[in-house]
Amino acid sequence: MLEDHFAGEVAAHYDATSPPAPAAMVDRLAELAGAGRALELAVGTGRVALPLADRGVDVAGIELSPDMVAVLRAKDPEGRVAVTLGDMATTRAEGAFSLVYLVYNTIGNLRTQDQQVACVANAAAHLGPGGRFVVEVGVPSLRRLLPGEDAHLFSYAPGYVGFDRYTDLVAQQATSHHFVVREGEAREVRTPFRYVWPSELDLMARLAGMELEHRWAGWDRAPFTGESTSHVSVWRTVGG
Incomplete structure (x- = not known):
């Protein structure tokens, strides 16, 4: 499951x-x-x-x-x-x-x-x-990564930042990191994915x-x- x-x-x-x-x-x-x-x-x-x-x-x-x-x-x-x-x-x-x-x-x-x-x-x-x-x-977004980098910022707005981190280029694995400010507190949600x-x-x-x-x-x-x-x-x- x-x-x-x-x-x-x-x-x-x-x-x-x-x-x-x-x-x-x-x-x-x-x-x-x-x-x-x-x-x-x-x-x-x-x-x-x-x-x-x-x-x-x-x-x-x-x-x-x-x-x-x-x-x-x-x-x-x-x-x-x-x-x-x-x-x-x-x-x-x-x-x-x-x-x-x-x-x-x-x-x-x-x-x-x-x-x-x-x-x-x-x-x-x-x-x-x-x-x-x-x-x-x-x-x-691999073409947008500079040599030695593994993360790409895909969104930035008041109260929100999102970036993808590429963790395994062979198995095509990455994780989306979502930072959200809600009620004055910053929280992170991580979503792993296969590109x-x-x-x-x-x-x-x-x-x-x-x-x-x-x-x-x-x-x-x-x-x-x-x-x-x-x-x-x-x-x-x-x-x-």
């Missing part, structure tokens, strides 16, 4: 410290879902699933953390988003979907290549003919019977280039 890094206080304050889903993200996901059902892997507190449901999309989710699900259910008393508790690499939700999506770098929460391969295969197993799998994830390259994800998708349809630098469909710091990739089931 995967470790739950979003229990307790992290879940309780998650929405307060996380921005709402960008409108462009919800727009693209609604377009890709079409008239079919959508499944969010690691649905969390529903900050993407609920706005998508507001667009009329039938959304379900898989989530490892019961505390995150409790926050979602408090915001969704009608139960519009059906949630299955479990890890996104092996857990199955009922039915078939036209869209499975995994956003906000969450693929990295799976800390081994085998787990990530299993997750992509699990996504494909939920898709009907012509279904699509979408991943939003950052491009590893993954776009070409590596393409091979995982191919092994699962999918092919790359789109790769954008962001939800606005800007072209992905060698200078892009993140990507939104869309794979489609082969033969659909």
Whole structure:
């Protein structure tokens, strides 16, 4: 069983410290879902699933953390988003979907290549003919490290500092450090992750019977280039 890094206080304050889903993200996901059902892997507190449901999309989710699900259910008393508790690499939700999506770098929460391969295969197993799998994830920041350094500052704002520390370049291991000032007290949350390259994800998708349809630098469909710091990739089931 995967470790739950979003229990307790992290879940309780998650929405307060996380921005709402960008409108462009919800727009693209609604377009890709079409008239079919959508499944969010690691649905969390529903900050993407609920706005998508507001667009009329039938959304379900898989989530490892019961505390995150409790926050979602408090915001969704009608139960519009059906949630299955479990890890996104092996857990199955009922039915078939036209869209499975995994956003906000969450693929990295799976800390081994085998787990990530299993997750992509699990996504494909939920898709009907012509279904699509979408991943939003950052491009590893190794090019931005100076010689001898192992950390990259990715965000700085009043009351918050975030940086990634690359701890094992062979196993592709890193840890995100989030320093948050709350009620006059500074607290640190650490989230270990495995970074993954776009070409590596393409091979995982191919092994699962999918092919790359789109790769954008962001939800606005800007072209992905060698200078892009993140990507939104869309794979489609082969033969659909």
